[in-house]
Amino acid sequence: MANKEQEPPFDLDGELNVLEAELKKLEAEYNMYFAGRLPRPPWESRKRVLTLVTRLDRLAIGNYGSRFRFTSLQTRFARFMSLWDRGLRAREEGRAGPFPASRPVEASPSETAADGVRHSASISDPVREPDKLRELHKNLAAARRAAGQDAIPFEKFADLVKTQVSNMQSKGNREVTFRVAMKDGKVSLTARGVKGAKKSKGT
Numbered sequence: 001m002a003n004k005e006q007e008p009p010f011d012l013d014g015e016l017n018v019l020e021a022e023l024k025k026l027e028a029e030y031n032m033y034f035a036g037r038l039p040r041p042p043w044e045s046r047k048r049v050l051t052l053v054t055r056l057d058r059l060a061i062g063n064y065g066s067r068f069r070f071t072s073l074q075t076r077f078a079r080f081m082s083l084w085d086r087g088l089r090a091r092e093e094g095r096a097g098p099f100p101a102s103r104p105v106e107a108s109p110s111e112t113a114a115d116g117v118r119h120s121a122s123i124s125d126p127v128r129e130p131d132k133l134r135e136l137h138k139n140l141a142a143a144r145r146a147a148g149q150d151a152i153p154f155e156k157f158a159d160l161v162k163t164q165v166s167n168m169q170s171k172g173n174r175e176v177t178f179r180v181a182m183k184d185g186k187v188s189l190t191a192r193g194v195k196g197a198k199k200s201k202g203t
Helices: 012-034 043-057 064-092 109-116 130-146 154-169
Strands: 117-123 175-183 186-194
Touching: 012 043, 012 064, 043 064, 109 175, 117 130, 130 154, 130 175, 130 186, 154 175, 154 186
Parallel strands: none
Antiparallel strands: 117 175, 175 186
8 A cells, every 4th residue: 555645844835824924013013113102123023033034944945836935025024124224223323214203112101091092982782883883893903903913804803792792791781891902012802891870760
């Protein structure tokens, strides 16, 4: 009997997908840093991408399509690194660089509180309040894109909100306040039950 064909040690397309996603995330983090929304450059993310590029560069990629895709990502990373380093040098030397001047990030609690919350909405019945639901989803998607993350599909998001509202109402909450916030470049969606007044007569 013929031996079963051995699987490759790892999925090359999968590795390239990871590299592309990490590079996109790194680009978003550098943009946030130069815009004054991150306190320091994303060195950890940059090191992670560099490690991926170095490892793939050592492989003998025979497939032309995969080799072209990797080369494109590698060139893009090198171009970004040059741009980012020029921006950092210009900032250190106090001169204009390739990025617009921005106000440094202050780590004060008051600024964090002011800039952290992007949107909030109180919902008691997601089915009867579609406008609130869509507005909440739109603001969450915008915040996630700004952080370099993919938006959550609306259907999945709506199911999540319905489940959360149902669970909290079963615990005596009349409605639920959802809040979209960003802290340290990460987006969060929190839910807080609101103990409403007792139902009025005739309701």
